[in-house]
Amino acid sequence: MLVETVFRSEDVPAADRFECWRELMSRSYAPMELRSDHADDFRAHQRLIGxxxxxxxxxxxxPLVFRRTPKLIRQSDPEVYQLTLVLKGSGRLVLGRQEATCDAYEFHxxxxxxxxxxxTGRERTGIVGVELPKAQLPLQRGRADQAIGRRMSAKEGVGALLAQFLTQVTSNTGQYAPDDAPRLGTVLTDLVAALFAHTLGTDTSLTPDxxxxxxxxxxxxFIQQRLHDPDLTPPSIAAAHHISLSYLHRLFQDEGATVASWIRRQRLERARHNLTDPALRTVPIRSIAARWGFTHPSDFSRAFRTAYGLSPRDYRHQATRSTA
Structure with missing residues (x-):
């Protein structure tokens, strides 16, 4: 299990809650000023995972206001970048002359x-925050600074991939061993660098590694977002990422699969999930197949039987009986 520290405001007397929260934030992160209209009985729940x-x-x-003043910066600067995934609520950031708003499923x-x-907004805010040393970010010098303060979506592309990684790691830290922490940190740092590079409109800032x-x-x-497209093919994927077809195949060999088999497996998994969904019980099987890029029902049935040992119809029937 990953090592984590937990703060729950209900574990502290009401009169002391905000002060305890303030001390935790200033001790664990870059020192800052905090204020809240709810300081008399502040409610918060937070975990810190290294x-x-x-x-x-x-x-x-x-609702809170965070301030990082020139005086606090002179007193202590840990030289870190901070990235926040907003899961619930909204926020507004003023950074010098820059001003930006941030809604749910965006990064600031x-x-x-x-x-x-x-x-933060008028309602309770739910986030996943990240702090990483500037020296650790594998971007060309000065490029990361240009991405700071810009709006970054967590709904698609690199942002969605990073959001998925953060929610998966933080939702169940028990599935990882303490020795996994540095490796997970490396993956996270690479994904943040990729998001910054994407925000700047180029990935040439990334180091080769x-x-x-x-x-x-x-x-x-990219593939998972386009599984519905029957024209999703290895050549179109290679062209979209400006790499050769042979290099694309080599990347997937390292993953232990061919490009086509990886796409088929993802499509079959989505279709299998739909077949077990009670809300989709009346949707024709051919429609579910088409939804996930299978243009020929017979090809879908054959691939499904090979993967799961039952026809799509029998699989749905079995799932329906189990649910009942």
Whole structure:
């Protein structure tokens, strides 16, 4: 299990809750000023998870204002980038002359070396925060600074891949061993670098090692978002990522699969899930097959039987009986 520290406001007397929260934030992260209209009985729940040099902190709390002032920066600057995935609520960031809003399923970014002020919305806010040392980010010097403060979506592409990684790691830390922490931190750092590079409109800022490690993940995310497209083919995937077809096949050989078999497996898994969904019980099987890129029902039935040992009809019937 990964090592984590947990704060629950209900474990602290009401009058002391906000002060305890403030001390935790200033001790665990870049020192900051905090204020809240709910300070008399502040409600918050937060975990701090260490992944090597990277810290991840999922939390939920009442409306707040965070301030990082020039004075606090002079007193202490840990030289970190901060990235926050907003899961619930909204926020607004002022970073020098920049001002940006951030809604649910977007990232906002910050820099511990720059004065800033962040307001969360009027409702409880749910986030997953990330802090990583600037020196650890595998981007060309100065490029990461240009991405700070820009809006970054968590709904598609690299942002969705990073959001998926963060929610998966933080939802169940018990599935990982303590020795996994540095490796997970490396993956997280590479994905943050890839998101920054994507935000800047180019991946040429990435180091060769980071590009090589993240490219298979980015291609898999690209495929998963287009499984419904019957024209999704290895040549179209290679062209979309500006790589040769042979290099694409080589990447998937390292994953232990061919490109076509990996696409088919993902499509079959989505179709299998639909067949067991009570809400889709009346949807024709051929429609479910077409939804996931199978243009010929007979091909779908044959592939499904090979993968799961039953025809799609029998599989749905068995799942329906089990649910009943």
């Amino acid at each position: 992944l090597g040099a990277v810290s991840v902190w999922p939390g939920e709390f009442q 970014s910050n820099d511990s070396s720059r004065p800033s002020e962040t307001w 980071t590009h090589r490690r993240t490219l298979p993940l980015l291609i898999q995310a």
